Amino acid sequence: MSRYLRLAIVTAAVLLVSAAPAFAYQESKDSTLPANTPAYACPTCHGLDDGETSPTVAPTRKGPHGGYTSGTNKCETCHTLHGAASARMLLPQQTISDTCNTCHDGTGGGGVYGVIARRTGKTAEQIGGHAIGKSTDGKVTVPGGDPSGGSLERVYSGESGGLTCTDCHDPHDAKTVAPFVGDRKRYSNDTSASVATNRLLRDKPTSAETTVAVYGSDWCESCHKGASRGGMTHPVAGSPDADYMNVTKLAGYDTTQVASSPGRLGGSNLGYVVPSDSGKAPICQQCHEDGRAIANDSDKPLSISSETEDYYAPADGNEDGNPRFQNFPHETVNDKLLIETGDSLCLNCHDQTPAGAVH
Amino acid sequence: MTDEQREGTPVEPTPVEETAPESKPEVASGGSAGVAAESSATTPDGEEKRGLYMTPRGILTTVAIVLMLILIALLIYLLLMDRSGPGTRVEGDAIAGIKTEVVIRGPGTGKLPRFDGPMGAAWSPDGNQVYVADSTNNRICVFRKDGRFITEFGTFGIAKPLEGAKQTWDPGELNYPTDVAVDTQGRVYVADFYNDSISVFTANGEFLRRFPDPYKPTGKGSSGNDGKGIAVTALDVAEGKVYATDSYQIVVFDLNGKLLQQFGRPGASLGDLDRPNGVVADADARVVVSDSNNNRVVAFSPLGRPVWMAGKRLPSVPQTPEDTDFVLPRGATIMDDGDVLIADPLAQRLVRLSSEGEVVSRYGERGVLPSQLNFPNDVDWYGGRILIADRENDRIQIARLVGK
Numbered sequence: 137m138s139r140y141l142r143l144a145i146v147t148a149a150v151l152l153v154s155a156a157p158a159f160a161y162q163e164s165k166d167s168t169l170p171a172n173t174p175a176y177a178c179p180t181c182h183g184l185d186d187g188e189t190s191p192t193v194a195p196t197r198k199g200p201h202g203g204y205t206s207g208t209n210k211c212e213t214c215h216t217l218h219g220a221a222s223a224r225m226l227l228p229q230q231t232i233s234d235t236c237n238t239c240h241d242g243t244g245g246g247g248v249y250g251v252i253a254r255r256t257g258k259t260a261e262q263i264g265g266h267a268i269g270k271s272t273d274g275k276v277t278v279p280g281g282d283p284s285g286g287s288l289e290r291v292y293s294g295e296s297g298g299l300t301c302t303d304c305h306d307p308h309d310a311k312t313v314a315p316f317v318g319d320r321k322r323y324s325n326d327t328s329a330s331v332a333t334n335r336l337l338r339d340k341p342t343s344a345e346t347t348v349a350v351y352g353s354d355w356c357e358s359c360h361k362g363a364s365r366g367g368m369t370h371p372v373a374g375s376p377d378a379d380y381m382n383v384t385k386l387a388g389y390d391t392t393q394v395a396s397s398p399g400r401l402g403g404s405n406l407g408y409v410v411p412s413d414s415g416k417a418p419i420c421q422q423c424h425e426d427g428r429a430i431a432n433d434s435d436k437p438l439s440i441s442s443e444t445e446d447y448y449a450p451a452d453g454n455e456d457g458n459p460r461f462q463n464f465p466h467e468t469v470n471d472k473l474l475i476e477t478g479d480s481l482c483l484n485c486h487d488q489t490p491a492g493a494v495h
Numbered sequence: 496m497t498d499e500q501r502e503g504t505p506v507e508p509t510p511v512e513e514t515a516p517e518s519k520p521e522v523a524s525g526g527s528a529g530v531a532a533e534s535s536a537t538t539p540d541g542e543e544k545r546g547l548y549m550t551p552r553g554i555l556t557t558v559a560i561v562l563m564l565i566l567i568a569l570l571i572y573l574l575l576m577d578r579s580g581p582g583t584r585v586e587g588d589a590i591a592g593i594k595t596e597v598v599i600r601g602p603g604t605g606k607l608p609r610f611d612g613p614m615g616a617a618w619s620p621d622g623n624q625v626y627v628a629d630s631t632n633n634r635i636c637v638f639r640k641d642g643r644f645i646t647e648f649g650t651f652g653i654a655k656p657l658e659g660a661k662q663t664w665d666p667g668e669l670n671y672p673t674d675v676a677v678d679t680q681g682r683v684y685v686a687d688f689y690n691d692s693i694s695v696f697t698a699n700g701e702f703l704r705r706f707p708d709p710y711k712p713t714g715k716g717s718s719g720n721d722g723k724g725i726a727v728t729a730l731d732v733a734e735g736k737v738y739a740t741d742s743y744q745i746v747v748f749d750l751n752g753k754l755l756q757q758f759g760r761p762g763a764s765l766g767d768l769d770r771p772n773g774v775v776a777d778a779d780a781r782v783v784v785s786d787s788n789n790n791r792v793v794a795f796s797p798l799g800r801p802v803w804m805a806g807k808r809l810p811s812v813p814q815t816p817e818d819t820d821f822v823l824p825r826g827a828t829i830m831d832d833g834d835v836l837i838a839d840p841l842a843q844r845l846v847r848l849s850s851e852g853e854v855v856s857r858y859g860e861r862g863v864l865p866s867q868l869n870f871p872n873d874v875d876w877y878g879g880r881i882l883i884a885d886r887e888n889d890r891i892q893i894a895r896l897v898g899k
Contacts, residue, residue, distance in 0.1 A: 182770070200822075200841060209884060211823065213841050216861055228869055228887055237840075237871055238887060243614075243673060243688065244729045245742065245770045254670055254689045255720075256660035257653055469657055 178211040201336055202309035214307070232300045233268045236307070242461060251461045252469055265467035271298035278343075278359050279472070285362035288345045304344040305335070313337045316351040318380030318401035318421065353378045353419040363420065373417040380419070423481065424473045426464040505724050519772065525812060533648065542789060582642020589897040590866035592858035593845070596880070598865050599625070602644040615674035615729070615826065616884045616891050618877040619681060619698070625882060626683060627891050628672040628873075635675055635700070636686060636879040640880075640893065648700030654690035654709050655720050665701035673772075674826070674873065678750060691724025693739060693752070706752025714757050718742035729785070729826065731872075733776040740771040745795070758799025762774065763789055766801045773827040773837065773873070777850065783835050785824035792824050792837055794852060803852035806857040820854055826873030826884065836896075840870040840886065847899070854899050863888055 200213040214235060222235075229235040233249070240248045252263050261268060270276070274297035281288030294300030306312050315334045337355060339347040344358035353374040357363050363372050372378075383401040401419070468490040470477050577696045583598050591874070601609035607629075615628035624645065625638045634649040652668025653660065664670075670689035675685050681698035691709040696829055707713040708723030717725045718741050725741040732738075736755065737748040744759030759768040773785030774791075780797040791806030806821040822841035830836055833850040843860035845868075873884035883892040 159859075212843075212861065218862070242671070243770070243772055244823075252657065255653060255655060255657045257656075257663060258660075426565075469659065 178215075182420070201307055231269070231295060233294070233303055236301045245461070248461050249461070249466050251463055252467045256469065263302075263467050263469070264471065265312075265463070265473055266299055266465050267467070268300055268305075269295040269298040271296045280360040280362040283361045290359070292342050299330060304337060306338045307336060309334075309336055311339050311347075313339050313355060314350045316380070318352055318383075318419065350378060350380075352421070355426075356420045360420075371417045372420050378419045383419075383422075423475060424465065425475050426462060501697055524742045526854040540798070571635060582638060582644065583814055584641065585865040587865060588866070589895075590862070591860040592856070593842070593866045593868070593883075593894050594894075594896050595866040595892045595894040596896050597640075597642045598892040599614065599627070599638055599642045599893070601629070602636055602647055602891065604644065604646070607634075610636070610891070611889060613884050613885050613889065613891060614872045614880040614886055615686065616873055617675045617677050617875045618882060619677050620679050622877040622880075624698075625891065625893070626675045626677060628675040629684065630671055630673055630688075630734075633669045633672065635669075635672060635683065635696070637698075637700070638891075642893070647699055648696060649685070652690070654692070655724070656686075657731070666705075667694070667700075671696065673727070674729045676730050676732045676737075684730055684737060685729050686727040688726065688728060691719030691726060693725075693730060693737065695752075704752060706748060707746070713746060714754050717744075717746065717757075718748060728770070728772045729774050731775045731827075734780065736776070738773075738782055739783070740774050742770060743768045745771070745774060745784075745799070747763070756799065758795065759784075765793070765804060769791075772823075772825040775827040775829055775835070777829050777835070778833065783827055783829075785821075785827050785837060787825055789821055790819065790821050790823065790868070792827070792835070792848065792852070793822060795862055805848050805852040805854065826871075826875075828874045828876040828881070830876050830880070836874050836876060836881065838874045838883070840872050843868050843870070843872065845874060845881075845883070845896075847896075865892065866894065 145360045183480070189312055200210065201477060214228065215226045216227065216228060221228050222230050225232070227235045229238065237249065242248050242251060242254075249268060252258065253260060256263075259268070271292075271294075275289040275291055276298055277287050278290050279287050281290060291297045292303045294303065301307075310475050312334050337351050338344075339349070341355075347360075348354040348358060353372050356372075357374055363370075363374075380401045382398055384396050385401060387397045387400050401422075468474075474481055513802045516611060559655050564701060572843050582603070583600075585595055585598055587814045588594070589729050599610075603605070603626075610627065610629045611631035612629075613627050614630040618624070619626065620846050622638050625642075626639070629636050629647075633651040634647050636647045637645040639645060648826060649667060649669040649672065651670060652664035652666075653662060654664035655867045655875065656662050659845045659894060663792070669685060669687050671687075672685045674684060674686040677698075681831060682703065683696040683698065683700070687705070690705075692705045692707060694702065694705045707717070707724060711718055712723050713725055714721075716722065719726050725739060725746055727739045727741065731738040732750070735750055736754075737750060739746045739748070741757075741759075741763035744757050747756040748754055759766070759771075761769065763769065767789070768784065768786050770790035771784050772787040775783050777794075781802055782797070782799075783797045784795065786806075789806075791804055793804045794802040796802050806819065806824065821837070821839050822840050824837045824846070826838040828836050830847075834855055835848040835850065837846045837848065839846055843861040844857050846857050847855040860872065861868060863869060868883065868885055868888070869886075870887040871883050872886040873882075875882045879895060881896065882895050883894060885892050
């Protein structure tokens, strides 16, 4: 065979590889458009998920996150048949997380990655949390991932086995958890006390073995299986003990003046972190959350002062500690994604009075 | 390879009678089709080897060469197709109503020759220069209208550090500039998003001042970090005023940064705002705002009262971009006839509204070719030409709109 032939074959191979995204639809020989396909309805080929009888419609979702029906071509908001930058899922960016960051860069509010880097100058490698794409030898070490409480190595679906957004979130809002009644108040369209959002969290995140209904301790334990069992970690309350509607919470923001009382976790920040509640394990989010102060207590050291004070203008008189961004559980400057660092955190529950002296 | 082939002269793969190895070669003249050509070569040990060119093997070789040339040409085309250099003039028909004339991909020089997610763009007052907010690269780049690079200014600096981190900001430094505007004197106003303020530069990039104070609440309240400064994503300069977005309001300053007015509140009712990412003042001093997370565009009177609204609002769930006016409206500009042009990155198009908020037309389609869009984040109009901050294509397009 002449060297020209060989060169031609090599060139053709290079061309085919470079054009792979454009040909992605025809990757499989079986991939043909069905007859009588209504022009361009994505679900015709990309049908329902297992167990679904109709496309998921999430009427409360804006933009690309939900609202899909059998005739939708809304998929084109994020996916494209031709000219996709990534052959993976025909996305406009090279990676899943890059695609998400197109909107979730802070300018649209909500949960983001990158804020801490922007405000500290640290690189992504220096910032803690559920880091995207960070893996060692193609695996991620999950603290408390072993049911006995130790760590466990897992492989996720991001680059090189690291985490990516879709390991925890379903951008289509299919098979997601119910809105979390215990969630902390954040800025949103809904300015009332109750903020109901499921954060597009999968009911069965990558590596989970069973589904969970709501975002709370049980959801975290999908990966951190040993958390509720003590061991290397602080015991937390999972189902059925995690009663988000009846937790011990502060009765007011000034912890030096007000007592605790039972009530609904969420809607405000008064349930994060709780005062002494002897004998009752907290849920994960009462200790692990965006770093902030929980009250107007000048004696209580703030872990991230610039992230913790009012989001709302002082004129609003709102002192709920509503942050501008939700960094948790994406990234943190605190150790182990804890709200506070040092003894201050422990003393919220393990106070030094006889009644509060758990240990 | 023959000289004829090197010059690209076609050789038709006509079957040719095979000649005995010892026969004298007949040289092809003029590369005419169907003429047999013989090649010969001498090996290092002096043995001469001969063979007719148009043997079946020769035909195969010829076909392979032609195919290879075609593939190489295609490869070169693919490589160049979307990698035109900085300030490249492009030809071609309009696509979905957009006809791009110049594509700018970055300065083409220095440590960062390419843009990385440019989110804002603005014309100079005379329309001769183009200012680009190169957001991820924390800088402003300046070009001639034909795309030739002039200068750049700005580098990364943190004005609002988290506790424990260092404040590194020096005058002129930026942290995720999301928009840029130029006043009639040529002064450049930059939305310095993560530094919660607006920085002002001369036309040459010398830092003049910043406002509002990122360490104090602005007026009756603002939504920069700590409730201090403004979370500014977009701005406009018109008639001696600077109009800036905050997370739930519009804040108006004079050119020196004195607070004049602020209006809007968080929520979804008419008059409320949720993460506005576009603002422009029209000839009547009405303030047109892309109320981005509410999927609508709202015009406010000079006193801050809603005048008109374009765009459907939940709970009517938009199924496709065709079912709704806006999916995520962002950058805005006023055209010569008073119409408003809005960039909608999630719909991958530009939407033209009348001065009273009626949808006039839509332009653009998703793609990476010139005249196509990939998450267009901002637009600016001058004398019939628009700048498009084609964010996820990492480029600025200078284009004309075709049709209305």
